[in-house]
Structures are given as C-alpha cells and as structure tokens.
Amino acid sequence: MNKIQLTVIGGGQMGRALVGGMLQSGVQKAENIHVVEVNELGRAWWNEHHPSVNVGGDLIAGVRDAQTVLLAVKPNVLPIVTQQPDQTWVGKLVVSIAAGVGMKKLCQWIGHQRVARVMPNTPSLVGQGASAFCVGESVTEDDTSQIKSMLQSVGLVVEVKESQMDAVTGLSGSGPAYVCLMIEALADGGVLSGLPRPLAMQLATQTVLGTAKMVAETGRHPGELKDAVASPGGTTIEALRVLEQNGVRGALIQAVKASADRSRELGQD
Incomplete structure (x- = not known):
C-alpha cells in the first residue's frame, strides 16, 4: 500500500491515529499522504508532528492526485465535503468513518459504488483499536486488502455486513x-x-x-x-x-x- 497516494480529509483525532499507525507500521509513506485540514491550528499540529506529510486546506487540490480518499469527518460535515464537482471522486476508492451514514447515501454523494464504511474507535490512537468495515459493490479485492492494511496498523479489524455497522458503533465505536x-x-x-x-x-x-x-x-x-x-x-x-x-x-x-x-x-x- 505504501506507493498508493492517500488523501485524508479531516485532520482530527481519528485521522491522526490512522495516519500515525500507517506511518509507524510502514504501511504508508509520509510523502504519499496528503491531509486536508481547514483549521489553521490543526495544520500546525500536522506540521509539527508529521512534517513530511503534505498538509493543506484545499479539498479539490488535495484529492486531485489521490488514489484513495479517507473521509475522517463528522457525519454532519460529510454532505458538505462530498458535494464537490462531478469529477472529484472518479476513479478513487473512498473510505468513510462517519458514524450512521449508510452506503446508499455515500454512493449517491460520491457518484459511484467504490466506497467503504469504517467504524474505528479511539484506542486506535495507541495502536489498540477495534475497527469494522463494510464495502460497496464496486470495491475490489485489492481495495479490501488496502483497507485491512490501513486498519490493522492501528489494531484489530473485522469485515462485517452493512446491517451490522450500527451494532458495531454501539459496541466498539462507543x-x-x-x-x-x-x-x-x-x-x-x-x-x-x-x-x-x-x-x-x-x-x-x-x-x-x-x-x-x-x-x-x-x-x-x-x-x-x-x-x-x-x-x-x-x-x-x-x-x-x-x-x-x-x-x-x-x-x-x-x-x-x-x-x-x-x-x-x-x-x-
């Protein structure tokens, strides 16, 4: 996975945990990661702790060259983030960690079905997370392997049916x-x-x-x-x-x- 261009939209706790885990485990290289963070203090944190990671506030510019996009934002922010020009998400694997936002909505907003939902939890910050994921119809075996590698870098990962994601949220998410x-x-x-x-x-x-x-x-x-x-x-x-x-x-x-x-x-x- 370490040659794949990854853009993380949202540089908060879960974005920091997942990127930190991938870097520490060698799953991903800093120069292949771009973080989109609109908050100036948030960008300062990234520049201090991960100076080799590209950080900026422009979503379109950050996503342009990405092969995989991780949507690490709150559920109420996700509709705003995804409402971008039609070509923004074309050809990209899009992974969302927003609680409660189903695959049907995600696919409608993104414009295709190469989409995955993930429910991580905060112990990912110390490499002891418990994450579950489900995938859309167009997600390939290579995509699934990439998602697993990303999540395994911060702890346990299991693949579940989408119908089980709310229960995962109630148990390991919360x-x-x-x-x-x-x-x-x-x-x-x-x-x-x-x-x-x-x-x-x-x-x-x-x-x-x-x-x-x-x-x-x-x-x-x-x-x-x-x-x-x-x-x-x-x-x-x-x-x-x-x-x-x-x-x-x-x-x-x-x-x-x-x-x-x-x-x-x-x-x-």
Missing part, C-alpha cells in the same frame, strides 16, 4: 467511553475505601487493561474467569451481588443498544 466510565468509577471506589486518588486510578486502569488482555489471550469465557475470582462466601462474590443488584450488566447492554439505535437515527436524518 465502547471506550463505557470503559473509561468504569475505570473512573472503580477509582472512585478505591478512594472511598481509603486509597489516594493517583494510586486508585493506577490500580483501576491496570486491572481493566490486564483483565482485557487475559480474556483476549486465554480465549476463556469472561464468565469462567469471573467465577475463578469469586470464592464461596468471599469478597468478590459479595461485590458481584451488589453489581447485579444495581443492574450494571443490564445497563451496559442497554447502553450498547441505545448507541446502536442512535446510529440508525443518524442514518435516517
């Missing part, structure tokens, strides 16, 4: 916020129980990180790993009783569903 809330709450519990705040935060963060790694690397069901900690009549089973009493499991399930439902609503707006 999921980092749920986990951050849990880490904060665990640390608060540590403070309530007598720990200093920095130590409580350190222990809460490492506990979540280590547990996630244990689930991923052992392949054991989280319920089995939970039961291994919960001794009869012990401290953990008492804590689990309180969590169940307060509906934590059900609240997380409903949070994922609410986010997925909102993603569907955004797609209908």
